[in-house]
Amino acid sequence: MEFFLQILINGLSIGFLYALAALGFVMIFKSSSVLNFAHGELMALGAFLFLVLSTWARLPIVLALLLTLIGSFSLGFVIERFFLRPLIGEALIEVIMLTVGLAIMFKGLMLFIFGGDIHSYPEFLPKALAFHWGAVEVPGVYVASFLAGLIFLALFGFFFKYSSQGIYMRSVADNQRAAMSLGVHVRRVFALSWAIAALVCAMSGIVLGIINGINVHEVSSIGLKVFPVVILGGLDSIGGAILGGIIIGLLETFTGGYISTALREVVPYIVLIIILLIKPYGLFGLAEIERV
Amino acid sequence: MENNTLLQINNISVVYSDVIQILKGVSLDVTRSQIVSLLGSNGAGKTTTLKAISGLLKPENGKVTEGTINYRGHNIQNSAPEAITRLGIIQVLEGRQAFKYLTVEENLRVGTATRWGKPYRKDLELVYHYFAPLVARKHSLAGYCSGGELQMLVIGRALMAQPRLLLLDEPSLGLAPLLVKEIFEIVRRINEEQCTTLILVEQNANMALQIAHFGYVMENGRIVLKGDAKDLRENPDVKESYLGVAASGTIKSYGDVKAYKRRKRWL
Numbered sequence: 212m213e214f215f216l217q218i219l220i221n222g223l224s225i226g227f228l229y230a231l232a233a234l235g236f237v238m239i240f241k242s243s244s245v246l247n248f249a250h251g252e253l254m255a256l257g258a259f260l261f262l263v264l265s266t267w268a269r270l271p272i273v274l275a276l277l278l279t280l281i282g283s284f285s286l287g288f289v290i291e292r293f294f295l296r297p298l299i300g301e302a303l304i305e306v307i308m309l310t311v312g313l314a315i316m317f318k319g320l321m322l323f324i325f326g327g328d329i330h331s332y333p334e335f336l337p338k339a340l341a342f343h344w345g346a347v348e349v350p351g352v353y354v355a356s357f358l359a360g361l362i363f364l365a366l367f368g369f370f371f372k373y374s375s376q377g378i379y380m381r382s383v384a385d386n387q388r389a390a391m392s393l394g395v396h397v398r399r400v401f402a403l404s405w406a407i408a409a410l411v412c413a414m415s416g417i418v419l420g421i422i423n424g425i426n427v428h429e430v431s432s433i434g435l436k437v438f439p440v441v442i443l444g445g446l447d448s449i450g451g452a453i454l455g456g457i458i459i460g461l462l463e464t465f466t467g468g469y470i471s472t473a474l475r476e477v478v479p480y481i482v483l484i485i486i487l488l489i490k491p492y493g494l495f496g497l498a499e500i501e502r503v
Numbered sequence: 504m505e506n507n508t509l510l511q512i513n514n515i516s517v518v519y520s521d522v523i524q525i526l527k528g529v530s531l532d533v534t535r536s537q538i539v540s541l542l543g544s545n546g547a548g549k550t551t552t553l554k555a556i557s558g559l560l561k562p563e564n565g566k567v568t569e570g571t572i573n574y575r576g577h578n579i580q581n582s583a584p585e586a587i588t589r590l591g592i593i594q595v596l597e598g599r600q601a602f603k604y605l606t607v608e609e610n611l612r613v614g615t616a617t618r619w620g621k622p623y624r625k626d627l628e629l630v631y632h633y634f635a636p637l638v639a640r641k642h643s644l645a646g647y648c649s650g651g652e653l654q655m656l657v658i659g660r661a662l663m664a665q666p667r668l669l670l671l672d673e674p675s676l677g678l679a680p681l682l683v684k685e686i687f688e689i690v691r692r693i694n695e696e697q698c699t700t701l702i703l704v705e706q707n708a709n710m711a712l713q714i715a716h717f718g719y720v721m722e723n724g725r726i727v728l729k730g731d732a733k734d735l736r737e738n739p740d741v742k743e744s745y746l747g748v749a750a751s752g753t754i755k756s757y758g759d760v761k762a763y764k765r766r767k768r769w770l
Binding site for chain 1: 557559562584585588589593594595596600601602603604605609610612613614615616617619620657660661664
């Protein structure tokens with residue numbers, strides 16, 4: 212029983228991490244129909260930025276975190292402005308190739324600066340975060356991952372549901388022409404969605420870095436895991452991304468715990484293929500509203 | 504330019520994709536606080552004229568190649584829609600393009616995009632005042648609304664932007680006659696009470712000419728006829744071609760319709 216609970220908790224925290232990562236991906240896809248293959252690299256960039264600010268520049272942790280988030284937000288803007296905007300109206304494949312190119316460029320840059328070794332953050336999480344519950348032990352990082360995920364998801368849920376800017380973003384995703392006719396600044400919405408996505412990426416990159424240490428290859432390969440997550444949940448559903456993340460996280464830890472650690476990495480992709488066979492739009496993908 | 508003219512289109516030509524010419528020298532004037540109706544058959548260039556005004560040609564690869572569009576002293580031809588909407592020109596697109604996955608109230612809130620951050624409660628109340636059926640649907644997804652509700656929603660949404668010039672593209676399309684009547688009545692009231700100037704593109708010439716002050720008839724990318732709505736209603740050619748009434752005033756049966764025999768005087 213303890214074993215089960217332990218795995219459940221691990222799975223949930225990893226799941227929240229995936230959900231957070233997938234959130235940024237879904238956001239870009241929803242507003243501008245761009246599949247961002249540089250997602251993992253954006254996560255790694257955020258993680259490394261935080262590393263630089265917290266250990267090299269020795270800034271206080273909170274300040275470093277804040278600056279990292281602001282920095283990634285601006286980076287998202289810049290990426291959209293200089294790389295994506297000239298391609299508005301071009302074929303999907305060109306946009307995809309561009310993001311692949313961006314991924315390679317960022318990865319190369321990071322390898323050049325930081326090398327391929329594993330770096331780690333200084334211990335900064337308060338010891339009180341970890342807790343024991345009978346024989347179940349929850350390390351502080353997992354609690355932090357869980358909390359960060361929860362806070363961000365709540366914030367974004369609130370932003371999209373109630374704030375005007377969030378509603379404008381959803382309107383662009385819904386019907387771009389109509390949004391344009393009402394004066395919604397469509398290009399600004401694209402830029403904003405890249406900025407927010409980069410910010411969320413940085414956050415999930417940092418959490419991942421705390422759990423596993425930061426290594427260019429490792430973080431960017433986790434970025435690939437957003438694909439099964441978003442396809443499971445539905446490419447255009449934020450709620451689906453969250454649930455998909457949690458499901459994939461649980462699947463991974465449970466296979467790792469009960470079947471074999473070797474299968475751990477494979478299972479999400481097996482699930483992905485099965486889901487694609489049964490529900491090509493994902494569990495919560497939008498089925499067109501058709502009034503009959 | 505007279506002081507009373509809100510919008511003056513001066514001999515514009517519109518070309519799509521650099522080769523397909525849709526408008527060939529269209530000129531029209533819109534007087535402040537009036538309803539101007541733009542009539543014509545399919546493909547005459549009515550919608551294109553509206554898009555030339557609202558700037559929505561651009562995303563469709565269209566361009567005003569000649570002529571000017573003057574709105575309150577600004578030359579707005581080929582400006583971006585973001586800029587034009589902020590001058591107070593809002594177009595209601597053809598075909599009731601609501602945001603399906605947003606609720607009715609969220610749809611209305613998108614109408615505030617041109618003045619983001621300003622209070623909008625009063626405008627919501629105003630829209631609900633004109634379009635009472637929307638109140639009950641406030642929190643349901645627009646995708647599940649009926650056609651009439653959707654038409655009200657998209658007009659109301661445009662109203663949220665506090666437009667000076669509202670461009671309505673075929674509000675009667677595919678709606679029951681009673682509903683069309685109701686919606687046109689509301690449009691007339693909006694024009695009267697809010698002093699909103701309107702350009703109304705319609706196939707339903709009968710309804711349009713009942714509420715309009717002035718009318719233009721388009722054909723093949725040109726304005727072929729213009730006049731006070733009252734005079735247009737009496738014009739035998741308009742009657743025959745768009746109102747479905749013979750010159751004598753009796754309603755024609757399909758058996759009598761031999762449109763090709765009557766040469767339109769403007770051709």
